Amino acid sequence: MLASASTTVWPTSSTAQLGGYSAAVSALTGMSPASPEARLIEVYRAIGRGNRRRALALAEALTRSVPNFQLGQLVYGDLLLASAGPRHGFGAIPRGLDASGAEMGDLREEARRRLAALRELPPPGAVPQQVLELALNTRHVVAVDASHSRVYVFEHRDGQLHLLRSHYASIGRAGFGKSTEGDLRTPLGVYYITSRLDDSQLDELYGVGALPLNYPNEHDRRLGKTGSGIWLHGVPRASYSRSPYATEGCVALANDDMGALLSILEPRRTPVIIAEEIHWVQPQTLANRRNEFRELLQRWSRARAQADLKTVMAFYSPQFRSGSTDFRQWGQAKARELATAGRRFLILKDLSILAWKRESEVTLMTFAELRQGDIRGPVKRQYWARERGEWKIFFEGVIG
Structure with missing residues (x-):
């Protein structure tokens, strides 16, 4: 059975509220006015104003230019049914569509989430609470709101974050909160893009390309979480997008949206x-x-510059681990390092500070380190956790 008046794919209460939205709303989401999502929202906006004729024309144009956008096809079908009247039965649905009851439910939920994005825009100037500080050479930040199927991309310029783009996305079939290999959940946490993969390196499942993430990160490992292969990626070209819960744990975006991310986001x-x-x-x-x-x-930096081993090691957790190196071995390595380097002033630059609080409270600090007189130095990342009321480093590593 195909769509009927009882299986409409536009949430009527949300649609009614869209009549008063200005075209500026689409700009605030970071969407191009020509993007399929922006065009779909214009269809909803016309419905909200009661202008079914314009809505039908916009929907028809959308389905002609993006025929694999199933939600657009179903909205168009509903509009055709509403226009044709009962004597035409279900014949007004665009030929070739086959939507089961479960698929219709997924499409209605996708529609609801796309519309909700307009009402849930971040306030002007607001940032994710996890972003305490960003290095000048960090040009973008991505924030994924898993429960709302939304990806926000911010540009970092002039010392501030500016919302650049916002996209609908699909997450794991079992939801979010990944803990074990194969649980079909999307992980929650602060991650970094590790590399860039184009479509020539991937199966068709991943669309135009992928940006792998460093899951499990050091906090995940500390909690005993397992799994791998968590990416931001595209979708098969036969479809425009996937339902809200459809991946094996990755975050999947429409190929045109993913293509935009691939062009601007820097690995590492x-x-x-x-x-x-x-x-x-x-x-x-x-x-x-x-x-x-x-x-x-x-x-921490002053203690190292003064070659004060006791004070330096007081910053580290007894449960510290970096690869196969534990707290005792780390202390031995630090003793050798301080003995060799002596008392030399340390310069820290390009500092980023990102905080996370869920199972426990964790802060990531990434920075470049130069000793006085050196031309270049390592880029380091530290994970800090609160233990018995004090912040301690439980991981430190060189990342560049």
Whole structure:
């Protein structure tokens, strides 16, 4: 059975509210006015205004230019049914569509989430609460709101984050909160893009390309989480998008949206925050936490510059581990390092501070380190966790 008046794919309450939305809303989401999602929203907006004729014309144009956009096809079919009247039965549905009851439910949910994105835009100037500070050479931040099927892409310029793009996305079939290999869930946490894969390196399942993430990160490993192969990626070209819960744990975007991300996001430097829900805050509210971690890092740096091994090691957790190196072995390595380097002033630059709080409270600090007199130095990443009321480093590694 195909779509009927009882299986409409536009949520009527949401659609009615769209009549008063201005065209500027699409710009605020970061969508191009020519994108299929923006065009679909224009269809909904026309429906909300009661202008079914315009809605039908817009929907027909959308399905002609993006025939694999199943949600667009079903909306068009519903509009045809509403226009044709009961004597035409179900024959008005575009030929070739086959939507089961479950698929119709998925399409209705996709429609609801796409429309909800207009009402759930971040307030002007707001940032994800996880972003305490970004290095100048970090050009973008990605925030994935898993419970709302939304990916936000921010540009970092002039010391501020600016919303650049916003896209619908699909996550794991079993939802989010990954903990074990094969659980079909999307992980939650702060990750980094590790590489870029184009379509010549991938199966058709992944569409135009992929951006692998560093899941499991060091916090995940500490919690005993398993699994691998978590990517941002496209979709098979036979379809425009996937239902809200359709992947094996990855985050899947329409190919044109994924193509835009592939063109701008830099591996190794771009953080990807995946949260059950993104909480938006104004940057000035993060000042106290940002200053707390800057001070911690400066104290750690001063102790190293003074070759004070006891003070240096007091910053590390007894449960510290970096690869196969435990706390005792790390202390031995630090003793050798400080004996060799002596007392030399340390310069820390390109600092990024990202915070995470779910199972426990964790902060990632990434920075470049130069000793006085050196031309270049390593880029390091530290994971800090609160233990018995104090912040301790439980992982440190060189990433560049």
